Amino acid sequence: MGLFGAACVSLAAWLWLTFAQGMFWRTDVRLPPRSAPARWPSVAVVVPARDEAGVLPLSLPSLLAQDYPGEARIVLVDDGSTDGTADVARRIARGHPGLPLTVVSPGEPGPGWTGKLWALRHGIAVARASTPGGPDYLLLTDADIAHAPDSLRELVAAATSAGLDLVSQMARLRTAGPWERLVVPAFVYFFAQLYPFRRINRPGGRTAAAAGGCVLLRTEAAVRAGVPDAIRHAVIDDVSLARAVRDSGGRIWLGLAERVDSVRPYPALADLWRMVSRSAYAQLRHQPLLLAGTVAALALVYLVPPAALLAGLAGGRPATAWAGGLAWLLMAGTYLPMLRYYRQPAVLAPLLPFTALLYLLMTVDSAVQHHRGRGAAWKGRTYARPSDA
Template sequence: MIGWTVAGGAVLAVWLWLLALHGGFWRTDQRLPVRGRTTTRPSLAIVVPARREAEVLPWTLPALLRQECPGPTRVILVDDDSDDGTGALAESLASASGAVLPLTVTSPGAPPDGWTGKTWAMAHGLARAGEVDYVLFTDADIVHAPGSVRELVAAAEGGYDLVSQMARLRTESRWERLVVPAFVYFFALLFPFRRVNDPAARTAAAAGGCVLVRHPALARAGGVEAVRGAVIDDVALARAVKRAGGRIWLGLAEKVRSVRSYPRLGDLWHMISRTAYTQLRYSPALLAATVFGLVVVFLGPVVVTSAGLALGALLPSLLGGGCWLIMTGTFVPMLRYHGQPGAAALLLPVTAVLYMLMTVDSARRHRCGRGASWKGRSYPASRTVE
């Protein structure tokens, strides 16, 4: 009984620390800091890396081409060696969608050694953009609601060198509803948005689906070439900009959403496991620490509570129950942001086990010599975050 009491106290201490001192990771109040129209007319290039995206472009590209922007703007879709007619479809959509913005479709060919496909496409699009004030890197599966790009620019004009929004992901299938809110929750646990947005903090991150960056700030950071081999290019780019003295901002989106579907658990499993071990820098020590942390933080409350009830021990039951209540409460805001009922927070320990297994599987794939892969393209297992 003493052991379970000590365990319950330790887990409670961890959760109280996370609640009070970990950057308010559980909050969902980080939204675009500037609203309305900007009084300036900065030039903008919107670069869309696209590999085998014919399925989603009809939903996303027309909305992007109809954006109203404060200054001269062009859209550059970079066809990343697709074999499904992505480039031709993009051109046909531009001519039939009542586009406001001009579209350029280009293809750089296969990436050279040392580059990922996405960073090579980003660099190619940036080169085609020429001298502009801002570059918006946005994924092909992202739908921008009316006013989205204008508000991004207005936010950046408020004093930021990089503005990124975590696109609202689909939560239509049962697996999406179980896994997706937790995906964003765990991302915020790793990179608390408030710390990312604090110029004095070292924490830096971005969400690759929607990253607006000042062209001069990107050049000071070494350009896309500085992160050319990064599989997790968004985090690497944000780190590069912040280390170069840039001010960055990351928050949750209201007008940016993804239409990419993950109907089966296997789809979500691949999406997460392909980069999970990369995020841990391929370190067995970090893997062990992550597994231990997930067990203690997310399974600890359940185990201590269950043990206390089974033994009829009041104090362990109260300590474990208190931890479980705190854990559940921190997940409710993210569920509500995704339009899910707060009661689903009780399933967070189940989702944490899934994430633990996905991370371990990611390490197993690395040990077997299989690095990250995306749409038929694989990368060496030696690739790191930056």
């Protein structure tokens, strides 16, 4: 296939993505219409935390300060931290009166368990034992997530009003540094392209995903789905959780957050690289053929358009230039809403091919690390290959 043919295929792909992939590029999927329930259900907030002493002062006070009208408590699970995470959490709670906080430690993960899911399993068990009859809902939220004071109230109101078993909001990630501005909005854009929110939220839809930083889960639905035990080995735990709930008959919802923010910094490209590469190959089910197809698709969809435009202009091939230019224009146009959501300048939109190249390299690196026997590594833990677990 020549460059003109590749540009035409890329243009066709962008026409399909723009108009037939669930309007993934729109950023207006927010919490559904909601009203206060007649009785506010009980909630247990479960926070898995491993070596999070640096971010807890920015996030934990926001949970303690929730103005939830019903019964609510927080269980923070210290997942083998070496930086005094548990002591920091207790000290913060003493200085910020609010929701009651329990800090527990489950020890090292059992065989076949990832650290986060092991921590969630222990935290959920503690929450159910400490609440008479067990809590009606579980808010599973990461230690780096800061919530507005009404966050829990709005999540519960949305779940009860719409009859949802799982309500998840994708927290707004930090974009303070130059690499964060370049990479982070694209991370959410690519996620929405793979898992269009409108398809996830459609009753009876086949697409399932959640954002692990903020998941409100009906306890009854968790029991019915057998989670977290049923997904104990999952590296991409949020997508696995949503699938388990959906497959057991539950209704799920995912959208962008308005006042739920990640406070974790990623100041260097290496930090963002580790965040993406630790799970990229797991997303491809550790299949070399899927990896090859993904690399080819990324190159065709994101790298061919600028190459065709520049080569067409330089070589006097207007048809090639037009095909590449139109594909690049659609790419940048669909990226603009995400940049606006992240309050970033529109000038970053034409740079999406370069960002996609970075993600392509991160994905290849993830596969290389996997085949070197390192699996998915995060915060000092390396998880075995699925066949070894």
